[in-house]
Amino acid sequence: MLALSLYNALSRKKEIFVPINKKQVGLYTCGPTVYNFAHIGNLRTYLFEDFLRRVLEYNNYKVKHIMNITDVGHLTGDMDMGEDKMEKGAQREGKSAWEIAELYTEAFKQDTRRLNILDPSSYHKVTDNIPEQIALISKLEKKGYTYKTKDGIYFDTSKVKNYNKLSHLPLETLREGARVEKNPEKRNPTDFALWKFSPLDSKRQMEWDSPWGVGFPGWHIECSAISLKYLSKNLDIHCGGADHINIHHTNEIAQSESATGKKFFNYWLHGAFLNISGGKKMAKSEDGFLTLNSALIKKGLNPLVYRFAASQVNYRKPMEYGENNLRQAEQGLNKLWEQVAALGSKKGNINSEFQVKFLTAVNDDLNIPKALAVLAAVLKSNLIAADKLATALDFDKVFGFDLKNAASYINSVVKSSDLPASIQKLSQERLIARKNKDWAESDNLRNKIQAAGYLVEDTANGQELKKI
Numbered sequence: 121m122l123a124l125s126l127y128n129a130l131s132r133k134k135e136i137f138v139p140i141n142k143k144q145v146g147l148y149t150c151g152p153t154v155y156n157f158a159h160i161g162n163l164r165t166y167l168f169e170d171f172l173r174r175v176l177e178y179n180n181y182k183v184k185h186i187m188n189i190t191d192v193g194h195l196t197g198d199m200d201m202g203e204d205k206m207e208k209g210a211q212r213e214g215k216s217a218w219e220i221a222e223l224y225t226e227a228f229k230q231d232t233r234r235l236n237i238l239d240p241s242s243y244h245k246v247t248d249n250i251p252e253q254i255a256l257i258s259k260l261e262k263k264g265y266t267y268k269t270k271d272g273i274y275f276d277t278s279k280v281k282n283y284n285k286l287s288h289l290p291l292e293t294l295r296e297g298a299r300v301e302k303n304p305e306k307r308n309p310t311d312f313a314l315w316k317f318s319p320l321d322s323k324r325q326m327e328w329d330s331p332w333g334v335g336f337p338g339w340h341i342e343c344s345a346i347s348l349k350y351l352s353k354n355l356d357i358h359c360g361g362a363d364h365i366n367i368h369h370t371n372e373i374a375q376s377e378s379a380t381g382k383k384f385f386n387y388w389l390h391g392a393f394l395n396i397s398g399g400k401k402m403a404k405s406e407d408g409f410l411t412l413n414s415a416l417i418k419k420g421l422n423p424l425v426y427r428f429a430a431s432q433v434n435y436r437k438p439m440e441y442g443e444n445n446l447r448q449a450e451q452g453l454n455k456l457w458e459q460v461a462a463l464g465s466k467k468g469n470i471n472s473e474f475q476v477k478f479l480t481a482v483n484d485d486l487n488i489p490k491a492l493a494v495l496a497a498v499l500k501s502n503l504i505a506a507d508k509l510a511t512a513l514d515f516d517k518v519f520g521f522d523l524k525n526a527a528s529y530i531n532s533v534v535k536s537s538d539l540p541a542s543i544q545k546l547s548q549e550r551l552i553a554r555k556n557k558d559w560a561e562s563d564n565l566r567n568k569i570q571a572a573g574y575l576v577e578d579t580a581n582g583q584e585l586k587k588i
């Protein structure tokens with residue numbers, strides 16, 4: 121058996137993965153704040169976590185996967201200042217905060233399922249776990265880790281040894297980062313809210329009684345309370361986006377370990393950012409942010425194209441986003457589906473030599489790009505078709521490209537003479553635009569043809585149209 125090694129942010133090294141309990145691995149992934157559609161940058165993180173989950177299962181671990189749904193308490197500023205994102209979303213759309221949460225939780229589940237991301241074992245809403253969060257804060261209060269200010273109960277980070285053990289940043293750097301939104305009553309810039317009081321002058325839609333007054337939980341406490349409740353015996357792996365390292369995950373560790381006196385999670389894994397071409401990080405606050413719908417579905421791209429694109433980049437490396445990259449991924453995935461569909465449907469045997477190579481790749485800190493190269497080698501090899509198919513389907517337990525239904529994704533080329541006259545005209549115009557290197561016009565015509573129900577592909581044989 122080839123050991124699974126994972127890059128652990130705590131040690132900043134690849135470590136052999138050893139679960140606390142051999143029979144079941146606990147996996148906690150920080151979930152979405154459901155005030156809007158998911159940004160495709162965030163969806164990249166959920167894809168990385170899905171590859172991790174599938175690799176664990178490929179290694180025959182039973183995985184208990186817990187995800188929170190942040191439906192209250194995540195403020196627009198990272199440092200416990202600003203507005204509640206949920207209440208802000210409600211204002212924007214003229215709905216209640218509860219309706220907004222419901223709406224975008226369902227939208228999130230739909231997006232992840234379209235990406236063939238496996239559902240967690242269970243989702244847990246923050247609003248369903250308020251007593252657990254209050255109990256955890258009380259525990260911290262009894263141990264002397266908290267203090268009260270005008271606007272809430274805060275965690276005193278100066279009382280924690282190794283507050284920076286996850287970020288590995290000098291405390292001074294963490295403090296500098298925290299100074300952006302200064303609350304004069306905070307004892308240390310890095311201190312964070314455990315409980316925020318409702319404002320005196322207005323009524324919040326989401327608020328609860330607590331030993332300290334009416335209010336709502338701070339953002340970080342939810343993940344500690346939910347993971348300690350549902351994974352108490354399996355605190356193995358905790359994941360999220362790389363943007364969670366310095367604040368959210370650092371604070372989760374500080375408060376959890378202070379409350380329990382025990383190590384929180386053993387392995388901390390983070391997915392790198394998605395960059396738009398040019399290397400700029402995409403933020404949710406930017407206008408016209410990209411969702412699965414706007415970036416793919418509306419452009420006629422199958423959501424699995426994004427999954428395929430993400431699989432080509434190591435999860436710890438930034439991924440470049442661009443329409444051209446997606447078009448290339450589309451061609452790559454279509455080609456893969458065509459190759460697999462051509463293998464027929466006869467039952468064969470998994471080739472163990474290739475399987476070892478595949479396992480070696482994915483167990484090396486999820487080297488999915490290398491695993492894809494192993495799949496390509498299988499398809500090119502001189503194995504019989506049935507064995508190629510069995511091996512490809514085995515690998516697809518990790519890839520999640522729905523290879524077993526490959527044939528259903530293939531659109532066959534429509535002969536030019538069989539196209540409606542209007543489409544023939546558009547495709548002729550596109551050929552001329554391409555001859556003139558007028559790429560904008562060529563893309564514009566491609567969109568028009570696509571809107572009329574035909575995919576356009578530029579192949580070695582020239583422009584080909586397929587019925588969607």
Ligand SMILES: [Zn+2]
Pocket residue numbers: 149150151343360368
């Ligand atoms: Zn979290």
